[in-house]
Amino acid sequence: MAQEQPIRELTLRAVVLGALLTMVFTGANVYLGLRIGLTFATSIPAAVISMALLRLLPGSTIQENNIVQTIASSAGTLSAIVFVLPGLVMVGWWSGFPYWQSVAVIAIGGALGVMYSVPLRRALVTGSDLPYPEGVAAAEVLKVGAGVGGVEENRKGLAAVGRGAFLGLFYPLLAKMKLVAEEASFTIPVGSGGTSVAGGLSLALVAVGHLVGLAVGIAMLVGIVISFGVLLPLYTAGGPPAGTELADFIGTVFRQKIRFIGAGTIGIAAIWTLLRVIGPIVRGIAAAIAANRARAGQGMEGLELTERDLPIGVVGGTILALMIPIALLLADFAAGGRVASKLGLGIGAAVIYVLIAGIVIASVCGYMAGLIGASNSPISGVGILAALGISLVLLAIFGRGGSPADMRALVAFALFVTAIVFGVATISNDNLQDLKTGQLVGATPWRQQVALILGVGFGALVIPPILDLLNATFGFEGMPGAGKNALSAPQAALISAIAQGVLGGNLDWGLVGIGAAIGVAVVAGDEVLRKTGKGALPPLAVGMGMYLPMQVTALVVVGAVLGHVYNRWAARQADPELAERMGVLAATGLIVGDGLFNIAYAALVAASNNADVMAVAGETGVAVPMGIIVFGTIIAFAYATMQRDSVRRA
Numbered sequence: 152m153a154q155e156q157p158i159r160e161l162t163l164r165a166v167v168l169g170a171l172l173t174m175v176f177t178g179a180n181v182y183l184g185l186r187i188g189l190t191f192a193t194s195i196p197a198a199v200i201s202m203a204l205l206r207l208l209p210g211s212t213i214q215e216n217n218i219v220q221t222i223a224s225s226a227g228t229l230s231a232i233v234f235v236l237p238g239l240v241m242v243g244w245w246s247g248f249p250y251w252q253s254v255a256v257i258a259i260g261g262a263l264g265v266m267y268s269v270p271l272r273r274a275l276v277t278g279s280d281l282p283y284p285e286g287v288a289a290a291e292v293l294k295v296g297a298g299v300g301g302v303e304e305n306r307k308g309l310a311a312v313g314r315g316a317f318l319g320l321f322y323p324l325l326a327k328m329k330l331v332a333e334e335a336s337f338t339i340p341v342g343s344g345g346t347s348v349a350g351g352l353s354l355a356l357v358a359v360g361h362l363v364g365l366a367v368g369i370a371m372l373v374g375i376v377i378s379f380g381v382l383l384p385l386y387t388a389g390g391p392p393a394g395t396e397l398a399d400f401i402g403t404v405f406r407q408k409i410r411f412i413g414a415g416t417i418g419i420a421a422i423w424t425l426l427r428v429i430g431p432i433v434r435g436i437a438a439a440i441a442a443n444r445a446r447a448g449q450g451m452e453g454l455e456l457t458e459r460d461l462p463i464g465v466v467g468g469t470i471l472a473l474m475i476p477i478a479l480l481l482a483d484f485a486a487g488g489r490v491a492s493k494l495g496l497g498i499g500a501a502v503i504y505v506l507i508a509g510i511v512i513a514s515v516c517g518y519m520a521g522l523i524g525a526s527n528s529p530i531s532g533v534g535i536l537a538a539l540g541i542s543l544v545l546l547a548i549f550g551r552g553g554s555p556a557d558m559r560a561l562v563a564f565a566l567f568v569t570a571i572v573f574g575v576a577t578i579s580n581d582n583l584q585d586l587k588t589g590q591l592v593g594a595t596p597w598r599q600q601v602a603l604i605l606g607v608g609f610g611a612l613v614i615p616p617i618l619d620l621l622n623a624t625f626g627f628e629g630m631p632g633a634g635k636n637a638l639s640a641p642q643a644a645l646i647s648a649i650a651q652g653v654l655g656g657n658l659d660w661g662l663v664g665i666g667a668a669i670g671v672a673v674v675a676g677d678e679v680l681r682k683t684g685k686g687a688l689p690p691l692a693v694g695m696g697m698y699l700p701m702q703v704t705a706l707v708v709v710g711a712v713l714g715h716v717y718n719r720w721a722a723r724q725a726d727p728e729l730a731e732r733m734g735v736l737a738a739t740g741l742i743v744g745d746g747l748f749n750i751a752y753a754a755l756v757a758a759s760n761n762a763d764v765m766a767v768a769g770e771t772g773v774a775v776p777m778g779i780i781v782f783g784t785i786i787a788f789a790y791a792t793m794q795r796d797s798v799r800r801a
Contacts, residue, residue, distance in 0.1 A: 160214040161598040166605060168204060169222025172197050173609040176223055178754075180230035181617045185237065185627070185640045194224035194289045194585065195743050199316075202293070213293050214594050218602045220289060221585045225606030228581035229261050230614060234534055234642035235570045237618070237627050241640070241647050244563035247622055253615035255480050256567065259473055260574015261607030263505075266473075267513035267575060268582040269466045269600060275514075276587050281521030284362030286587030288739035293592050295736065307796045311733055314792060315740015318785050319354050320748035326352065327752060327765040331778035334702050338398045344387030346379050347401050350709075351702035352782045354789075355745035358738035360710020361717070367522055367692045368711020371704050374416075374696020377669065378409050382697075405700070406645075408662055413698030414535045415666020416673065420690035421515040421536070423674045461597045470506075477571060478502050484567050488560030489549060500544050501568050508540055508572050513579035519691055520580045521587070530576055537572040538646045539663075541565045542653035551656055558654060565650040578607060670694065714738070717790060721797060730797035737793045 176193040201219035205211035236253065239245040275281060295312055326333040336349035360368055383401060386408050391400030481498050490497040512533055542565045549561060582603050589599045627640045652658030670690060677688040696704050714734065721730035755764050 158214050158593075158595065159210055159212045160595060161218055161602060162215055164205070164208065165201075165215045165218040166222065166602070168201060169197070169219045169602070169606065170609045172200060172219065172223035173606065174613055177230045177610055177613045178617050181233050181614060181621070185233050185621060193228070194220045194285060194581075194588070195292055195739065197223035198289050198292050199743055199747070213592050216293055217589055217592050217594050218599065220293075220588070221599050221602040222606040222609065224585055225261070225265075225578060225581055225603045225610065228577050229257060229574065229607060229610035231530055231577045232257050232260075232570060232574060232614060233618065233640065234530065235538075235566060235573045235646055237622075237640045237643040238566045238647035238650075239563055240622060241627055241644060242559055242562050242566070242651070244559060244566075248615045248618045250615050250619075252480070252484070253618070254611045255476065256570050257574055257614055258607060258611035259477055259480070260571040261578045261611060262604060263470065263473055263509050263571075264513060264575040264578025265582060265600060265603045265607060266466050266470045267509055268517065268579050268586065268603070269461055270463065271514060271517050271579070271583060272586045272596060275517050275521055275583055276590055281518070282363050282367075283521045283584055283587040284359050285520075285742070286584040287591065287735065288358075288362060288742055289584070289588040290591035291732070291736050291739050292743065293588070307733060311736040311793070311796055312740040312743065315358075315737045315742075315789065316744035316747065317740075318789055319358075319741040319744020321744070322352065322354055322782060322785060323745060323748050323752070324765075325781065326778070329763070329766040329768040329770070329774065331781050332774040333778075335775050335779055336702070338401060340397065341384040342388055343390035344384055345397050345401055346383040346387070347398065347405075347701070348379070348705075349701045350705040352778050353706055353745065354741040354782075354785065356703065356706035357710035357713065357786060358741035360707040360712075361714030361734065361738040363522065363707070363711060365711050365715040366687050367689055368708045368715075370687075370689045370692035371696035371711075372708045373673075373688065374413075374693040374698075375701055375704055375708070377693070378405075378413060378697040379701055382409050382412060408659075410645075410698055411535075411659065411662040412666035412669070413694060415663040415668075416670040416697050417533075417666075417691065417694035418536050418663070419667045419670025419674065420694045421511070421533075423670075424515055424518050424691055459595050459597050461600050474502050474506060477505055481564075481567070485560075485564055488564065489557040490545075490560065490564050493548060496548055497545070497564075500548060501541065501564075504541055504544055505568065505571055508537060509575040512537065512572060512576045515691075516576045516580035517583040519695075520584050522689060522692060530573075530580060533576045534569060534573050534642065534646050535649055537576070538565060538569045538649045539653060541568045541572075542650045546654055551654070558651075561654050562647070562650045565654065566647060569646065569650070578603070666694075666697070669697070710738075713786070713790065717793065720794070724797055726797075730794075733797045734793050737789060737796075741789070 172193075176197065180193070198216060198220040201216045201223075205216060205219070236248065236256075240247070276283070292312060322331070323333070325331045332352060334349055334351045336347055338347050339345055383405060386404050387397075387401055391397050478498050481501050482494065485491050485494060485497065516530070516533060545561050545565055585603065586596065586599060588594075589596065627643070649658065673688060673690045673693045677690055680686050680688055717734050718731055721727055721734060724730040752765070756762055
């Protein structure tokens with residue numbers, strides 16, 4: 152057997168560049184997550200920047216660029232921990248973010264997410280037909296940048312990505328200048344109550360819909376209809392309180408009631424999803440054990456490239472070993488609080504919860520990433536479920552009652568445990584996207600998994616000082632002494648309220664139960680459709696449509712329909728594969744442009760402390776209609792050029 156030539160992949164320069172991009176992307180994501188409750192995907196922008204820089208150096212490869220985006224994207228995604236950790240300041244347990252304690256909780260949760268992702272790769276990536284829209288898009292960017300394909304196809308591909316990137320950043324630039332609207336929303340009275348119809352005018356959302364396909368789009372539409380067509384009119388039927396605008400009332404009802412129903416649906420869908428994938432997961436673990444035996448006999452080179460994961464013994468040993476620092480970390484955190492009264496039982500239950508919940512959540516989040524992409528997955532919904540779970544465990548052990556200080560200690564402990572589990576959720580959600588990209592560009596799985604761990608480490612080191620800086624500069628809404636410029640940190644506030652509601656006995660379980668009942672009905676409908684061969688109704692996608700604001704979901708549905716129509720057109724062309732790939736590349740470009748713009752915008756806002764730093768016009772009545780016209784024109788132009796580029800010239 153000829154000696155296999157090593158691939159330039161996990162290099163020092165790739166690690167250094169990934170670390171530098173981590174600092175930029177993580178800072179931007181932490182700030183946006185705290186101010187507006189949204190983060191952006193960093194994998195594709197990282198791939199673009201990596202290709203631009205590494206091509207200046209000799210011997211760069213597509214696999215090396217893939218390592219850079221893997222490190223940067225895992226660290227950037229880990230910044231979603233801001234959806235939980237600020238809750239500890241909001242409830243008054245922390246006054247700031249203790250550096251090493253914060254680093255430890257972020258790093259351990261993220262490392263667990265990487266380890267849980269290893270056996271899931273076989274089940275949900277190589278052995279699955281999930282679309283992984285962002286993973287596929289990142290791979291297409293890397294392939295075009297590396298010149299994979301014929302000369303004409305590469306020329307067209309580069310043009311499609313570049314044009315898409317320009318369009319993807321052009322519209323949000325106009326929106327931040329206040330020349331067009333960022334979203335179109337309308338309040339619709341229904342009796343004495345009402346509902347709303349809204350769409351975020353984001354080309355990236357349309358692109359994600361194009362990539363995920365029609366089945367997911369229809370399922371999300373079903374969720375939208377349930378929440379906004381049925382539940383909102385029902386729960387607003389009494390009308391708004393005196394002095395409250397109908398639009399504000401509808402928004403409040405959605406946040407305080409409908410999202411809890413959506414979380415219940417996501418919970419049932421998550422359980423069902425786990426049951427569906429548990430067979431492939433078991434087979435994946437069995438394959439990993441078989442690969443471990445083969446590695447022992449033949450060495451790594453004796454395995455197919457796709458089988459070269461971190462050894463399953465190392466993975467399992469690391470997961471179990473990490474339970475020790477978790478126990479020590481929790482014991483230190485619990486000192487002096489209510490949990491200390493039953494320390495052994497409380498810590499033991501929490502460790503077992505992290506171990507089991509981590510497996511479940513990693514599987515579900517990985518599936519969600521494959522279904523709709525990491526940046527559009529309802530991670531905060533998973534955080535709600537994680538907070539519910541640990542709060543119920545603590546309630547069973549410690550009961551209700553006690554002083555306000557005891558209650559605050561229990562709530563803080565629940566949030567701290569949730570933060571560890573949330574680290575698992577964010578990383579497993581992103582890592583499987585990265586591993587899909589790696590599969591498509593011929594990357595070595597174990598090297599990419601090492602890069603993922605490095606990314607977690609870099610992110611864990613960077614996030615706490617950024618949180619401390621923002622806390623000292625702005626503070627968070629709801630915390631003691633918060634000022635008028637305090638950051639809203641909406642997810643952290645919601646998850647903190649969940650823990651307080653369960654442990655204080657005032658959570659409306661009826662809402663969660665209604666969502667669970669809807670979830671059971673959706674699962675049953677999905678099974679009927681699958682068995683009759685009439686399609687599918689992915690339950691998690693329905694739950695996402697119910698839980699997420701329509702500003703996020705509506706344009707994904709539009710993109711799914713447009714993508715379906717385009718792909719049917721592509722199938723009738725002389726070269727269907729080229730036509731379909733041009734659609735993927737153009738959609739990828741839209742995501743690239745949106746991501747790059749968000750990085751620049753976040754940096755400007757953080758530097759100026761002014762969310763309207765780019766505004767050149769005031770609020771006008773023409774922004775929405777002008778936005779709809781401009782947005783529609785851009786979409787029409789994008790699809791027209793897709794079709795033009797899909798014609799292969801003789």
